Amino acid sequence: MPFPSTGELLVRGSDPRLALDPADGRNHYLCPPRPEPGLLRFGSSTATTIDTHGWRIASAFRERLARLHATEGKERALRRTTEQIRRTLADLCGLDDKVGITLTESGTFAHRLAAKRICRRSSRPLQILLPQPSETGRGVPEALSLGGRLPLHTFTLRLPDGAARDAAAIDAEVVATAQRWIDEGAALLLVVVDCSKSGLIAPSFPVAAGLRNRFPGRVHLLVDGCQFRFDTERLRRYLAEGAMVAITGSKFYAGPSFSAALLDPGAERTEEPVDNPGLLLRWQVALEVMERLQRLPRDARSAFIADFHTRLGGRLRREPFLTELPAPGGDRTILAFIPGGAEAPFTLEESMALHRMLQLDCRPAVQLGRPFPAGSHPQGGALGALRLSLSAPLVVEALSDDDQHSIVDQAMRALDCTLAVGHRLRRAGGGDAVE
Incomplete structure (x- = not known):
């Protein structure tokens, strides 16, 4: 069987949003698996069609992976390539081996994985508190609640007229809610979004970190950083405070959809390969952009x-x-x-x-x-x-x-x-x- 083409790898994976519409050859976000010359690309808060530079990166990566697959076999090729992607991501972000990196297809999958890990680490019933889904993602509540098995509560970021809520009011609501659940004997998974669909950051991270420090082992933090519009210094601060961080390569870095990762300071770096060459290819495109950006002053x-x-x-x-x-x-x-x-x-x-x-x-x-x-x-x-x-x-x-x-x-x-x-x-x- 011939190795998949670059276009096929761009849409290979289990997320149904990757599937191409037979009528126009585009995915759920209207992106075709090929460059569109002349397109004005300002959609990175959702998805960006691959450009000619990204296509060259993807094609070169596909050729390297195909050669490895032919000479060393599928399992060894995927293992070596997975480790290379993880190592490059860690190096670009300045992460040490104490931070676990799990590559996954989407931010939604990363949220689900985070909830599963917190459930395993907590001996108390878990409550989940997160920003309103319209500012994060429609699939996030179901993912965090593990299909409705965990109680989930939201706080709003914008008023009915669209204006942003006062940040201090959001922080006060989060603190009061957390205190109530702690008093009732529960543990809390608090989600901080940085940044939301409209660019908001909430609740403020110092408030979230303060709750974790005040109630060790009872308050767990997940930063929804799927837009990945913050610098690596801020990323390391989040991790140093014990927060898991969900990121993607397909928003600010404009890699092909879908490429995500969960960064976990409580998990050792794994050597398990990713059995998804399309995911690895999509991450490679994003990492090349990240490296080019970091070279600029x-x-x-x-x-x-x-x-x-x-x-x-x-x-x-x-x-x-x-x-x-x-x-x-x-x-x-x-x-x-x-x-x-x-x-x-x-x-x-x-x-x-x-x-x-x-x-x-x-x-x-x-x-x-x-x-x-x-x-x-x-x-x-x-x-x-x-x-x-x-x-x-x-x-x-x-x-x-x-x-x-x-x-x-x-x-x-x-x-x-x-x-x-x-x-x-x-x-x-x-x-x-x-x-």
Whole structure:
């Protein structure tokens, strides 16, 4: 049997969202398993179509793995390649051998694995407290509750109108809830999101770490870092405080979906191979980007991200048709907004239609972060927010080619297209226009 092609490996795995639609050859996130020249790639908060550089990395990796498979056999090839991916990830993140690294297909799988491990380590009944799923992931509650077997509770990050809740109020709610469950004799798995779909960070990590230190063995921490938009110093601080951290290579680092890992300071590094060459290939693409980003001066990276956020945020605030969703104290590489204007904001369904039209029917095609429910719509249902997201490859491109204005101009063009298609959709009567 011939070794799978690069395109086949990009979609190989057990997550059903990897499957390609026979009608258009795209996965659940509208990404084809091949580059799309001319695509404006600002969808890294959800998924990014592989670019030509990533395709070359993936193809070279596939060739190396195929040779190993032919000369050393499947098991040895996967074992050697798995260890190489784990070692590279650990080196780039500055992790020692005391941090266990489990590669898995998605952040959802990483959450499930974390819950299973905490259950094994805790002698008390476990309660789970996490941010609202609309800001993290629809599959996260089921994963953390192990299919409904563990009691699960959520706290909101945004108010019904989409405005961010006061961070101190969130922290106070989390502390009060944790204290109540501790008093009742339970243990707690507290999930900190850094960052959410709209760029928020909550609860504050010092508060979460304080609870763990105050109730050792009773409060366990999991950082949902699946966007992986923080630096490796912050990652190591999380781990040093005893928190597990779920990360992915497919959000900020724009590797092909799906590639994730659970970092666990309470587990030794394992030597078990990953029996999924597609997962290994997808991680390899992300790790190459991570390495290129780290070679750039930190000050230059920070300055470009700040300038991008200022200029694009200013544009959003000047457009009556687009309502910005600020993330005070949060991440600066995600700009969330609700189309339609303050008087007639788009519903989630309308924003879904706009998102699809931008990627499939617009020239140039525009890839934005998949819409999410950002509050309550005045006429019922949910408000639908889109996200314009800066990715590591775009930062690398801007700084390596000294072409920062080009990346900003591309983002401005993406907003131009969003306005044009959004107005057309509104005139046509909303979501029905794309049927």
